[in-house]
Amino acid sequence: MEKTLFEKIWDNHVVFEEPGKPALLYIDCHLVHEVTSPQAFEGLRLSGRKVRRPELTLATVDHNVPTTDRSLPIVDPTSRLQVETLAQNCAEFEIPFYDLQSPQQGIVHVIGPELGVTQPGMTIVCGDSHTSTHGAFGSLAFGIGTSEVEHVLATQCLQQVSPATFRIEVDGSLSHGVTAKDLILYIIRTIGTDGATGSVVEYTGPTVRALSMEERMTVCNMSIEAGARAGMISPDEVTYSYVEGRPSAPKGQQFQEAVERWRKLPTDADAVFDRELRLEVSELPPQVSWGTSPGMVTDVDGNVPTLDSFADENARRAAERALEYMGLEPGTAMQEVQLDLVFIGSCTNSRIEDLRNAAKVVRGRSVASGVEALVVPGSQQIKKQAEAEGLDEIFRRAGFEWREAGCSMCLAMNPDTLSPGQRSASTSNRNFEGRQGRGGRTHLVSPEMAAAAAIKGRFVDIREWDY
Amino acid sequence: MEPFAEQKGVVAALDRVNVDTDQIIPKQFLKRIERTGFGQFLFFDWKFLADGSLNPDFELNREEFEGATILLAGANFGCGSSREHAPWSLLDYGFRVIIAPSFADIFFNNCFKNGMLPIRLPQAEVDRLFERVEGTRGYQLSIDLERQTITDGHGLILRFEVESFRRDALLRGLDDIGLTLQQEDKIEAFEARRRAAH
Numbered sequence: 001m002e003k004t005l006f007e008k009i010w011d012n013h014v015v016f017e018e019p020g021k022p023a024l025l026y027i028d029c030h031l032v033h034e035v036t037s038p039q040a041f042e043g044l045r046l047s048g049r050k051v052r053r054p055e056l057t058l059a060t061v062d063h064n065v066p067t068t069d070r071s072l073p074i075v076d077p078t079s080r081l082q083v084e085t086l087a088q089n090c091a092e093f094e095i096p097f098y099d100l101q102s103p104q105q106g107i108v109h110v111i112g113p114e115l116g117v118t119q120p121g122m123t124i125v126c127g128d129s130h131t132s133t134h135g136a137f138g139s140l141a142f143g144i145g146t147s148e149v150e151h152v153l154a155t156q157c158l159q160q161v162s163p164a165t166f167r168i169e170v171d172g173s174l175s176h177g178v179t180a181k182d183l184i185l186y187i188i189r190t191i192g193t194d195g196a197t198g199s200v201v202e203y204t205g206p207t208v209r210a211l212s213m214e215e216r217m218t219v220c221n222m223s224i225e226a227g228a229r230a231g232m233i234s235p236d237e238v239t240y241s242y243v244e245g246r247p248s249a250p251k252g253q254q255f256q257e258a259v260e261r262w263r264k265l266p267t268d269a270d271a272v273f274d275r276e277l278r279l280e281v282s283e284l285p286p287q288v289s290w291g292t293s294p295g296m297v298t299d300v301d302g303n304v305p306t307l308d309s310f311a312d313e314n315a316r317r318a319a320e321r322a323l324e325y326m327g328l329e330p331g332t333a334m335q336e337v338q339l340d341l342v343f344i345g346s347c348t349n350s351r352i353e354d355l356r357n358a359a360k361v362v363r364g365r366s367v368a369s370g371v372e373a374l375v376v377p378g379s380q381q382i383k384k385q386a387e388a389e390g391l392d393e394i395f396r397r398a399g400f401e402w403r404e405a406g407c408s409m410c411l412a413m414n415p416d417t418l419s420p421g422q423r424s425a426s427t428s429n430r431n432f433e434g435r436q437g438r439g440g441r442t443h444l445v446s447p448e449m450a451a452a453a454a455i456k457g458r459f460v461d462i463r464e465w466d467y
Numbered sequence: 468m469e470p471f472a473e474q475k476g477v478v479a480a481l482d483r484v485n486v487d488t489d490q491i492i493p494k495q496f497l498k499r500i501e502r503t504g505f506g507q508f509l510f511f512d513w514k515f516l517a518d519g520s521l522n523p524d525f526e527l528n529r530e531e532f533e534g535a536t537i538l539l540a541g542a543n544f545g546c547g548s549s550r551e552h553a554p555w556s557l558l559d560y561g562f563r564v565i566i567a568p569s570f571a572d573i574f575f576n577n578c579f580k581n582g583m584l585p586i587r588l589p590q591a592e593v594d595r596l597f598e599r600v601e602g603t604r605g606y607q608l609s610i611d612l613e614r615q616t617i618t619d620g621h622g623l624i625l626r627f628e629v630e631s632f633r634r635d636a637l638l639r640g641l642d643d644i645g646l647t648l649q650q651e652d653k654i655e656a657f658e659a660r661r662r663a664a665h
């Protein structure tokens with residue numbers, strides 16, 4: 001029978017199945033961070049259980065960590081305790097751990113791929129919804145809650161109900177300056193924040209095939225913002241060459257054998273999906289969010305929507321509330337919206353390619369007066385690479401702050417936050433109320449758009465930028 | 468986990484769509500390493516004004532919703548982050564049942580892991596319930612999980628769907644990890660097959 005990528009991976013990992021019950025699925029890789037794990041380890045201790053396969057587990061600290069001087073202790077005592085608790089748990093249960101001082105430390109979804117831990121055909125979980133990022137490699141990767149973290153630690157398995165399959169096929173080449181971020185924002189805008197609930201989305205089509213690994217990760221990362229259980233892309237040569245040579249990737253002959261196995265993964269030509277959607281994106285303008293949900297998105301050359309443009313009563317009320325929170329007048333041109341802060345970072349857009357693209361936009365220019373701007377690389381390795389390429393200098397000279405790796409202002413659990421009423425252009429993934437700080441107003445954009453916005457102090461159409 | 472017995476209680480109405488887990492429990496409260504005590508932080512940024520006083524406009528601060536055990540909400544409830552702190556805070560606050568037209572997947576699953584019952588009802592039925600909550604002060608519902616019915620003692624009877632394995636686990640208060648560990652021989656066999664294949 002013809003199968004989808006998802007079905008192949010699923011079938012390869014079912015340990016045990018009974019009709020009418022969830023399957024027991026084997027997990028190849030379990031990523032752990034400080035925020036969603038302490039209660040899981042505590043649960044293990046209380047029940048006297050061990051970690052079944054510590055070597056298939058990998059931990060780092062990212063959500064809470066300061067992005068300033070790492071030689072100083074963490075000021076917030078609760079953050080410090082959470083970070084220390086993870087260190088102790090990893091030591092006690094013998095789990096590989098990249099701590100704050102490690103040159104490999106970074107956002108968990110950035111370092112997995114970077115270390116070559118993320119590979120095609122795997123099942124990958126983490127107590128974090130953006131685990132969907134890893135699906136870019138043709139793996140089945142999804143976020144779980146803390147009870148399930150404990151379950152995976154204890155059993156290396158998860159009880160899972162098989163999701164529906166949803167193919168989103170994208171055609172057309174993206175205009176200059178229009179990126180994978182714009183593509184995924186457009187997809188969420190089109191299908192809605194619950195448009196893919198209950199489904200695993202596979203992104204296919206010429207536009208997706210032409211994306212780099214970094215871009216594919218950006219797309220899969222935000223699948224969760226459309227409600228998807230996971231997002232994935234069938235692996236190809238782009239995938240294999242990205243994985244090759246990374247520390248945890250198979251080597252030599254073993255790598256060749258692995259590639260032979262991976263080549264069998266892509267969705268078969270006649271495989272059937274539960275749902276399909278086709279999009280054409282050659283005319284797609286850069287996207288900007290205007291509201292407090294990642295589906296509240298418009299074109300950069302568009303306007304803040306008017307309330308009578310919403311036919312649905314619930315959507316209209318949600319928009320009204322969002323506009324009030326965002327402090328925006330209906331009908332305002334997006335390019336007139338003035339900004340206070342620009343954040344380039346997060347597991348959506350903090351990889352080396354993102355920083356290179358943003359640096360191109362910034363090169364030789366200066367951040368608008370009154371605007372704060374910061375760049376937070378996704379990992380210490382990316383930071384090092386960027387510094388080797390002189391990107392840090394380009395940013396610094398323009399007036400950006402150049403920080404240490406972590407989640408930072410994506411969710412503002414560390415000291416990097418917006419003040420009430422401050423407005424940001426952010427390359428992160430969520431514009432929820434208060435996400436970047438209580439009362440803060442977030443607009444989601446691509447790294448290029450964020451960079452240009454920092455220079456102008458307002459949104460600009462990056463297609464008209466000279467870079 | 469405590470078995471889920473029949474629930475009868477006051478219904479609190481939160482007529483908003485896309486209520487995300489960042490609202491349910493803002494990030495500053497995720498730094499705790501305990502599993503309990505999150506109820507005081509539920510909907511913190513909506514519940515309290517910046518000066519720390521109660522926000523009189525926030526739905527759950529309405530006096531008649533005090534002691535509510537059933538939450539009625541709009542579509543796509545619990546979207547966003549996987550934080551299990553969201554169901555922990557709802558449970559700790561007193562909610563055992565959440566009724567909405569739809570839920571985000573991870574949140575939905577997390578509820579069951581904590582002995583809570585998220586119930587999906589068609590939008591029209593949810594709208595009807597919103598009207599009844601508005602019309603009757605202290606409006607109560609009874610949830611019978613065994614028979615999968617919702618009744619209000621005034622003639623309203625709604626049926627709801629729940630996957631049978633989830634219902635059984637809730638009714639019996641099963642420990643998932645314990646159940647999986649009973650399959651340990653199968654997990655070992657799977658690992659052995661894997662090793663042989665690679």
Ligand code: SF4
Nearest residue numbers: 130346347407410411
């Ligand atoms: S960068 Fe943001 S979305 Fe990504 S893992 Fe960190 S907090 Fe979550």
